[in-house]
Amino acid sequence: MSPLQNLxxxxxxxxxxxxxxxxxxxxxxxxxxxxxxxxxxxxxDGGSAVWESLMAGVAPAELVTxxxxxxxxxAFLATICDYGLLVPRPEVAPVPLSASLADQVSRAxxxxxxSVFDDMADLFVADPIHDVEEPExxxxxxxx
Amino acid sequence: MLLQxxxxxxxxxxxxxxxxxxxLEFASxxxxxxxxxxxxxxxxxxxxxxxxxxxxxxxxxxxxxxxxGLPGASRLEVEVSVLHTGAxxxxxxxxxxxxxxxxxxxxxxxxxxxxxxxxxxxLRFWQFYDxxxxxxxxxxxxxxxxxxWEPGAPLRAFLHWAxxxxxxxxxxxxxxxxxxxxxxxxxxxGAGKSGTVLAGILNGLSSVGDDYVLVDMSQxxxxxxxxxxxxxxxxxxxxxxxxxxxxxxxxxNWQGKVQFRASEIGALVPADGLEVAAVLLPRTGSPRTTIxxxxxxxxxxxxAPSAVxxxxxxxESGFRFFSRLVARLPVFxxxxxxxxxxxxxxIGAFIAGGSA
Numbered sequence: 001m002s003p004l005q006n007l008x009x010x011x012x013x014x015x016x017x018x019x020x021x022x023x024x025x026x027x028x029x030x031x032x033x034x035x036x037x038x039x040x041x042x043x044x045d046g047g048s049a050v051w052e053s054l055m056a057g058v059a060p061a062e063l064v065t066x067x068x069x070x071x072x073x074x075a076f077l078a079t080i081c082d083y084g085l086l087v088p089r090p091e092v093a094p095v096p097l098s099a100s101l102a103d104q105v106s107r108a109x110x111x112x113x114x115s116v117f118d119d120m121a122d123l124f125v126a127d128p129i130h131d132v133e134e135p136e137x138x139x140x141x142x143x144x
Numbered sequence: 145m146l147l148q149x150x151x152x153x154x155x156x157x158x159x160x161x162x163x164x165x166x167x168l169e170f171a172s173x174x175x176x177x178x179x180x181x182x183x184x185x186x187x188x189x190x191x192x193x194x195x196x197x198x199x200x201x202x203x204x205x206x207x208x209x210x211x212x213g214l215p216g217a218s219r220l221e222v223e224v225s226v227l228h229t230g231a232x233x234x235x236x237x238x239x240x241x242x243x244x245x246x247x248x249x250x251x252x253x254x255x256x257x258x259x260x261x262x263x264x265x266x267l268r269f270w271q272f273y274d275x276x277x278x279x280x281x282x283x284x285x286x287x288x289x290x291x292x293w294e295p296g297a298p299l300r301a302f303l304h305w306a307x308x309x310x311x312x313x314x315x316x317x318x319x320x321x322x323x324x325x326x327x328x329x330x331x332x333x334g335a336g337k338s339g340t341v342l343a344g345i346l347n348g349l350s351s352v353g354d355d356y357v358l359v360d361m362s363q364x365x366x367x368x369x370x371x372x373x374x375x376x377x378x379x380x381x382x383x384x385x386x387x388x389x390x391x392x393x394x395x396x397n398w399q400g401k402v403q404f405r406a407s408e409i410g411a412l413v414p415a416d417g418l419e420v421a422a423v424l425l426p427r428t429g430s431p432r433t434t435i436x437x438x439x440x441x442x443x444x445x446x447x448a449p450s451a452v453x454x455x456x457x458x459x460e461s462g463f464r465f466f467s468r469l470v471a472r473l474p475v476f477x478x479x480x481x482x483x484x485x486x487x488x489x490x491i492g493a494f495i496a497g498g499s500a
Binding site: 020022027031033035038040042117 | 441449
């Protein structure tokens, strides 16, 4: 864990960083997409439970005390904040953890973790539609 | 002052909508007799293409699937004008300025002006679409100054914008069916979509496309419909499937693949589409073909990225659309064996057995 990760306030709620962060949950599996840069994120069951709790307005500190992987939650929070997915909302009061979310958090078999799918890079490498030498012609930031 | 006499500064995010409006206005003034008119009946859309005689005109006459089947849907009239410098006094395409071209930001800015649009930088290949008037314009530097994928799926971006506005979606997926029911085959390039579709077609299954299909969820059932009639396969796959003997020597397309029409191999293409009963996620490299459950998150990760990012604009609506799609349908991994008959037989039995 980097020293910076300890700077994230665990007592306040968090919210998605901006309107380009979209997410869906399927049977407890969360998929997040940053529409601005094309990156997708998927989570372990522990990560999905933490994400859904945070989206409900729960403060991370309450999750630390609920999850059997509580010690890993601060680093997970720091990672997803560093990815630009979440920002703290200290001006908002945290919401208590519901029974159903507490059950989801406590039942998680895996520690909270996130996988990143760099879709832009993957498209140019793996997708023949984009397997061209002129990458600026397709969704890409034009180089100056 | 005529547009072709005006000198546009390089386009920036702030001026792109204005530039698009000027091109749309120019296209609307063109005399009908100066452009060829190609009418295409597509699911839910009557597409009128105005285009000079050119390779793209040839592609537009042959690349679309026949049929207008989308039962119960009202039809939308869409007109797209294709222009290039040197014909009909069309202006030279403007260049892009020094600001970064961020597609999602540009899409949002254009959307505020009632437009969608995109630029293929190297060729100054511009496309704009008026979301309210349902009119589009495509401006090129010359008759052959288009991206290499354009002839195989011409005007794809315009159809994407028109269908997205209807709540439907051009979807990067293959499709196979039997007796009106079918499965979507989703995954990135190289996953085995096209080879699986061809294996199915050659062994008795129907299909509405191997690369792009229209998916509709506005009715009770999810359905997939044909838009393009082109199929493609690399040399190795052509040999494995016996298509090299069936079709004879062919030129390769920009992907190094043979491109041909579905009718050339006698494909069954249901004009009214197929009721989609499942999403399959193909993957090559197994000793035999098997189907096993996948998670909805896996299906979304396989289906949405390329489908959302290959098409300019409408990213969030695309993510939401495919999220709803995988929430409505069962999803499975399709581990592909090497034998095309076995692949087709497994999928056909899966569909017929009601597992799908």
